[in-house]
Amino acid sequence: MIRINSRYIKEYDNPIDTNRKDEIKEKLFSNHPMTAWTNIDTTISKEEIKKIKIIRDKIIKEKVDILIVIGIGGSFLGAKAIIDSLNPYFSSKKPEIIFAGTTLSGKYLENLLNYIEGKNVYVNVISKSGNTLETAITFDLIEDYMKKTYTNYKERIIVTTDKENNSLRKKAVVENYETLNVPQNIGGRFSCLSVVGLLPVAISGIDIDKLLDGARNATKYLDDAFIYANIRYNLEKENRVVELITIYEENLESFGSWISQLFGETQGKNGLGILPVTNVYTKNLHSIGQYLQEGRKICFETVLKILKSSSLQTKEKLSLQKLNNIVLEQVATAHKEGQTPSLIIEVDEMNEYTLGELIYFFFLTAAIGGYLLEINPFNQPGVERYKYLVNEELKNVR
Numbered sequence: 312m313i314r315i316n317s318r319y320i321k322e323y324d325n326p327i328d329t330n331r332k333d334e335i336k337e338k339l340f341s342n343h344p345m346t347a348w349t350n351i352d353t354t355i356s357k358e359e360i361k362k363i364k365i366i367r368d369k370i371i372k373e374k375v376d377i378l379i380v381i382g383i384g385g386s387f388l389g390a391k392a393i394i395d396s397l398n399p400y401f402s403s404k405k406p407e408i409i410f411a412g413t414t415l416s417g418k419y420l421e422n423l424l425n426y427i428e429g430k431n432v433y434v435n436v437i438s439k440s441g442n443t444l445e446t447a448i449t450f451d452l453i454e455d456y457m458k459k460t461y462t463n464y465k466e467r468i469i470v471t472t473d474k475e476n477n478s479l480r481k482k483a484v485v486e487n488y489e490t491l492n493v494p495q496n497i498g499g500r501f502s503c504l505s506v507v508g509l510l511p512v513a514i515s516g517i518d519i520d521k522l523l524d525g526a527r528n529a530t531k532y533l534d535d536a537f538i539y540a541n542i543r544y545n546l547e548k549e550n551r552v553v554e555l556i557t558i559y560e561e562n563l564e565s566f567g568s569w570i571s572q573l574f575g576e577t578q579g580k581n582g583l584g585i586l587p588v589t590n591v592y593t594k595n596l597h598s599i600g601q602y603l604q605e606g607r608k609i610c611f612e613t614v615l616k617i618l619k620s621s622s623l624q625t626k627e628k629l630s631l632q633k634l635n636n637i638v639l640e641q642v643a644t645a646h647k648e649g650q651t652p653s654l655i656i657e658v659d660e661m662n663e664y665t666l667g668e669l670i671y672f673f674f675l676t677a678a679i680g681g682y683l684l685e686i687n688p689f690n691q692p693g694v695e696r697y698k699y700l701v702n703e704e705l706k707n708v709r
């Protein structure tokens with residue numbers, strides 16, 4: 312169960328025009344382009360869920376040490392967010408999931424290749440377009456290692472890409488790799504509940520049925536998503552252009568990064584949009600907390616409040632969970648005095664079901680926010696532009 316609490320941000324919480332709301336609902340739920348994520352049954356089919364579970368069971372049976380997930384942006388952030396949010400902070404559970412393809416650091420890849428030496432490794436490369444530079448370079452190097460190391464390398468590489476004949480798909484066909492098809496009517500940042508996110512998530516031991524159940528039942532939060540999107544819209548009009556996605560549980564940092572990408576890529580266009588920044592408390596209370604209290608009045612905070620996570624008590628028998636939430640409320644009060652308002656999103660407990668609900672709720676908020684700004688929520692021309700320029704330059708150096 313999730314609840315929106317706007318008590319620290321009331322002045323920005325006014326009702327949204329009903330006609331505008333109906334117009335947006337129609338755009339979301341009437342099979343418009345790139346909105347297949349609004350329906351879980353068009354996000355992932357029963358057959359795909361079955362296939363994911365077969366691959367997961369094989370990997371577990373073969374006692375695989377490491378799954379390397381190669382992808383960037385929407386092709387990895389959601390899976391990482393789910394895995395980090397739901398797994399323990401410290402664990403020696405196998406397989407270890409390692410994300411690669413998010414950097415062009417030679418040092419990182421060199422270290423990774425050394426680290427996997429002698430271990431039982433599988434690879435899942437994920438790219439909708441099949442031609443993203445970071446993913447392609449990383450996959451080339453890892454594929455080369457797999458070919459040199461395993462006679463059965465073909466069984467160890469799973470390719471998640473578009474059905475179209477892109478270069479990654481062509482390679483998968485030539486090598487006869489196992490493939491999963493990225494849904495065509497869903498963009499990268501809205502795809503973590505499809506085959507894009509769910510294969511690594513399932514392999515990490517998370518119950519994907521419960522995650523999908525949570526998302527499937529989250530259309531009930533449509534009104535809350537309108538409230539949150541409208542508050543953000545009103546804040547932006549008042550020049551509140553920086554949103555601190557604030558969490559008090561460090562393993563939710565990747566979830567914060569996923570939300571930042573979802574909001575940033577969806578709404579940051581045409582000279583509009585709020586800059587989302589992941590913010591971990593209480594750590595950052597001792598760094599940027601000063602700015603939020605007394606700096607420029609351009610920020611607001613969206614705070615994820617988890618009501619139940621641990622039963623550990625301090626030596627004085629005060630529950631740490633209670634203490635964390637006392638700090639959360641007092642920080643919101645202090646920052647409001649300093650004219651940085653906070654919106655609180657309360658979650659009873661972080662588990663597969665509530666995380667599924669939250670993911671769908673943030674999907675809705677991002678898309679509604681895009682429609683309120685009258686921009687296309689589902690493209691990312693800015694990202695495409697840098698990809699294009701790099702590829703042009705590479706023609707000169709290759």
Ligand code: PA5
Binds near residue numbers: 383384438440
């Ligand atoms: O959300 C998006 O669409 C982007 O962040 C893409 O996911 C990212 O650029 C990676 O693209 P691809 O999956 O085509 O490699």
